[in-house]
Amino acid sequence: MTPHPSTPSVSSTSDTADALIYSHIKRTNPKALLDIFPREKCRDLERNDHNVNPDLLKTMWKTYRSLNKVIPKPQQEENVDAGSWKADVMHERFCGLKDRKKSINLAIFHHFRSKMDFKALGELFDVATRKEFEKLMEKIDVPRIERMVAFRRLELMKPKKRDFVMIFKCRLCKKExxxxxxxxxxxxxxxxxxxxxxxxxxxxxxxxxxHCLATHIIKKHDLRASELNSTQYHQLQTAKLEYYNKSSTFMDRYFPPESFVRFNDRKIFNLRTFEEQKCQKCGETCVSILSRRRHVADHLGWSNKCIIEGCEMVLPNPLDVSAHLTHFHKRKVKDLMKEELYAHKKAKVEFNKMMKEEIPKYFPMKAAKKEDSDLVDPCC
Structure with a gap:
């Protein structure tokens, strides 16, 4: 029983979970069905049982497990939320279970346990297994079957809907x-x-x-990010990193996979996809956005020295800084010292300003009919 692919709802996800559980129990313990589901519900599920892939629960678990990587334990000196890390580890323990049958049974146990349906638990699991699973659930964060259904559905739809924006609904306030x-x-x-x-x-x-802080600085202190001095810019980036790190720990509370509503009905069009791919100066073809910017930088002879003191590497443009920092200095942009971060920011501002002026000379916009779409113009 598969709902319309572009507009799944909470009810359809729940119905799919019921259908999967019904199909699984029908094959493993058919006598328990009427003790677990009401008779009318059994009739509805049986009518649609031929549409249910009997191996879908296994496939969903494998997909969920493969796409949720184990999170390494943070170093002691790092400023991390220990409670958040513990929750991540408890979740990853489920993804790390190697016994597929046991994992599926544990997910079904969790499904009925969360509903306090002890009658169903008694029908499906003996006393020893129930005790074992209760202990496991103290150490393992078992995802709901509805969650795995929503997660798999999203993964299947993404390649087909890559040109459309996803829409999620906040679980608390219902804002989309x-x-x-x-x-x-x-x-x-x-x-x-x-x-x-x-x-x-x-x-x-x-x-x-x-975002409100950044807006406040512009309106109250009359300074944009590009106008801040090195100390102020470092403080702003630190505030940004701290906020996003903290808020990301709550993402699953408000926007889990189950909160997906639909794909937007208008395509995404990045404005830069309308740029010609053939250089007007030399005739070379540059397919990607980044390659076109690198190509223009080469024409202009633009380059800048590495921002790390003592490093003499000359980089063709700021787009290569992240890769250089990772490979040669084992650092990320967020780890830069105050003066280094400021130098990186200045180079980016200069490069972006130059590209805005020069790109149209080398790769002008195509003459294309504008469609009803969500137009996106990300910064360099």
């Missing part, structure tokens, strides 16, 4: 949000106490999200 990442992390701040404090001397304001 498009896309992924930043808008969701900002929304979490409306429900959780994750304060972002203004770092300007004499200003005691604090805000429910990093």
């Amino acid at each position: 949000l498009k896309g992924l990442g930043q808008p969701f992390l900002e929304h979490v701040g409306t429900h959780e106490d994750i304060a972002s404090y203004c770092f300007f001397q004499g200003c005691d304001k604090h805000f429910k999200s990093y």
Whole structure:
């Protein structure tokens, strides 16, 4: 029983979970069906049982397990939320179970245990197994079957709907949000106490999200990120990193896979996909957005020295900084010192300004008919 692929709902996910459990019990313990499901429910499930893939529970578990990687234990000196890490580890323990049959039975046990359906548990599991699973659930965060259904459905739809924005509904306030990442992390701040404090001397304001803090700095202190000095910019980036790290720990509470509503009915069109791929100066073809920017930088002879003191490496453009830091210095941009981060920011601002002026000369926009779409123009 498969709902319409583009508009799954909470009820359809729940119905699919019931169908999978019914099919599994029908094959393993058919006499228990009428003791677990009402007679009318059994009739409905039986009518649709031929549409249920008997191996789907196994496939869902394998998909869920393979896409949820084990999170390494943080170093003692790192400033981490121990409770958050413990929750991650408990979840990863489920993904690390190697006994497929036991994992599926544990998921079914959790399904009925969360509903306090002790009659169903008694029909499906003997006393020893129930005790074993109760102890396991103290150490393992077992995902709901509905969650695995939603997770697999999303994974199957993403390749087919890659040109459409995903829409999720907040589990608490029911607000719908498009896309992924930043808008969701900002929304979490409306429900959780994750304060972002203004770092300007004499200003005691604090805000429910990093975005509100950044807006405050522009409006109240009349400074954009590109205009901040090295100390201020480092403080701003630290505030951003701290907020997003904290809010990401609550993402599963408000936007789990089950909160997916539908794909937007308008395609995503990145404005830069309308750029010509053939260089107007030399005729070379550059397919990707980044390759076109690197190509223009080569034409202009633009380059900058590595921002790490003592490193003489000359990089063709800021787009290569992250890779250079990772491979040669074993660091990430977020780990840069105050002056290094400021130098990186200045190089990016200069590069982006130059690209805005020069790209149209080398790769002009195609003459294309604008469609009814969500237009996106990300920064360099």
